[in-house]
Amino acid sequence: MAIENQSESEFKLVGFKNFVRRNPKSDLFEVKRFHHIEFWCTDATNAACRFSWALGMPIVAKSDLSTGNHIHASYLLRSADLSFLFSAPYSTSRAPHSASATAAIPTFHAAACLAFAAKHGLAVRAVALEVADAESAFRASVAHGAEPASPPVLLRGRTGLAEVRLYGDVVLRYVSYKDPSHASHADPSLWFLPGFEAAAASFPALDYGIRRLDHAVGNVAELAPAVSYLKGLSGFHEFAEFTAEDVGTSESGLNSVVLANNSETVLLPLNEPVYGTKRKSQIETYLEHNEGAGVQHLALVSEDIFRTLREMRMRSSLGGFEFMPSPPPTYYANLHKRAADVLTVDQIKQCEELGILVDRDDQGTLLQIFTKPVGDRPTIFIEIIQRIGCMVEDEEGKVYQKGACGGFGKGNFSELFKSIEEYEKTLEATRPA
Numbered sequence: 001m002a003i004e005n006q007s008e009s010e011f012k013l014v015g016f017k018n019f020v021r022r023n024p025k026s027d028l029f030e031v032k033r034f035h036h037i038e039f040w041c042t043d044a045t046n047a048a049c050r051f052s053w054a055l056g057m058p059i060v061a062k063s064d065l066s067t068g069n070h071i072h073a074s075y076l077l078r079s080a081d082l083s084f085l086f087s088a089p090y091s092t093s094r095a096p097h098s099a100s101a102t103a104a105i106p107t108f109h110a111a112a113c114l115a116f117a118a119k120h121g122l123a124v125r126a127v128a129l130e131v132a133d134a135e136s137a138f139r140a141s142v143a144h145g146a147e148p149a150s151p152p153v154l155l156r157g158r159t160g161l162a163e164v165r166l167y168g169d170v171v172l173r174y175v176s177y178k179d180p181s182h183a184s185h186a187d188p189s190l191w192f193l194p195g196f197e198a199a200a201a202s203f204p205a206l207d208y209g210i211r212r213l214d215h216a217v218g219n220v221a222e223l224a225p226a227v228s229y230l231k232g233l234s235g236f237h238e239f240a241e242f243t244a245e246d247v248g249t250s251e252s253g254l255n256s257v258v259l260a261n262n263s264e265t266v267l268l269p270l271n272e273p274v275y276g277t278k279r280k281s282q283i284e285t286y287l288e289h290n291e292g293a294g295v296q297h298l299a300l301v302s303e304d305i306f307r308t309l310r311e312m313r314m315r316s317s318l319g320g321f322e323f324m325p326s327p328p329p330t331y332y333a334n335l336h337k338r339a340a341d342v343l344t345v346d347q348i349k350q351c352e353e354l355g356i357l358v359d360r361d362d363q364g365t366l367l368q369i370f371t372k373p374v375g376d377r378p379t380i381f382i383e384i385i386q387r388i389g390c391m392v393e394d395e396e397g398k399v400y401q402k403g404a405c406g407g408f409g410k411g412n413f414s415e416l417f418k419s420i421e422e423y424e425k426t427l428e429a430t431r432p433a
Helices: 046-054 110-120 135-144 223-234 282-290 305-314 329-339 345-354 410-427
Strands: 031-040 058-063 072-079 081-091 123-131 150-153 158-168 169-175 210-219 237-242 254-260 267-273 293-304 357-360 364-372 381-389 391-393 400-401
Touching: 031 110, 031 169, 031 210, 046 058, 046 072, 046 081, 072 223, 081 210, 110 123, 123 135, 123 293, 135 150, 135 158, 135 169, 135 223, 150 169, 158 223, 210 282, 210 381, 223 237, 223 254, 223 267, 267 282, 282 293, 293 305, 305 345, 305 364, 305 381, 329 345, 329 357, 345 357, 357 410
Parallel strands: 031 081, 123 169, 210 267, 293 381
Antiparallel strands: 031 123, 058 072, 072 081, 150 158, 158 169, 210 293, 237 254, 254 267, 357 364, 364 381, 391 400
């Protein structure tokens, strides 16, 4: 029996082979899409500039001293449907008495941000979803067990915002709009959040082909209560699951459950460590360095992963992101047998040159690669992916790609884990004899 109908006390993973996927369309409120990811840090300017350069995401909007915000500096990066927000506090000693009214993010608190950064380093504070109605989503979540983080507010009479606890110090943020045409406006105070103004265009314009957020992965100490909590507050269903037997190595492993909304466009995987292995699980390492649960990685969809990786690798030694070590040549020799019907000989050659991993399920193919941790701590990193296949037509005749086409790289997990294990070995202090 899959855990779909099990309580937390009866929680039992059945593994990839035995898991039966079904979509009960059980969302408690209407979820449209991932809206944005907010990072809390102590220097939003430099964090935003680095991510902008590394990912090819221009800074398109801002809320800071220049816009009248005396509480925090926030800079928004955007590439197609992907939005990253970086926020940091100003000195409270310099803020005017009524400065709180100037904050563009009403849930931002300087002391909380500083404590968050001291505890976690550079990390994700909020996973934001666009919903039909933020207040209704908040009420439904709380009624079904969610821990409230910030009650609903209506910003300037048109934009709803509310937050509930997700895991650790991360919140699930709900954003909604009264005006359904908000996305077509050029003014970021309309298409993003009130209080934001357009930022000067970067020159030259940055665009490496990244288009949207595919999934946001959380690491937790215990999977059962985390899955039960998130399913309960959202109504999301189980989309996939993996155990250490499915994806581990001889040295370490993890257990994982993927939760999805009705349309299966918002994917929230959760991982827990496996104990008693030869090496400490990478999830346990994360939990120690992050000082608790948090977002482990963000998977970003590229429209052309070869172009994206060439652009990103050109900048790896120039302030960009570095990547995990590539698999051995034998991996790509075998790839000709596994993927020759989907990828050309030249594309397979490019995969080897760029270190791209390839996996497939019964529906489509997944191309993926992982950066090294993007901050000082061995915690959060970025995944770049491209999904091939699974094109279907909706009732209106519009062609779209099914969610999670090609899976989550199950066949590549052992290679990834080996790379992470080797990377973590380089971080271990050499002990004197």
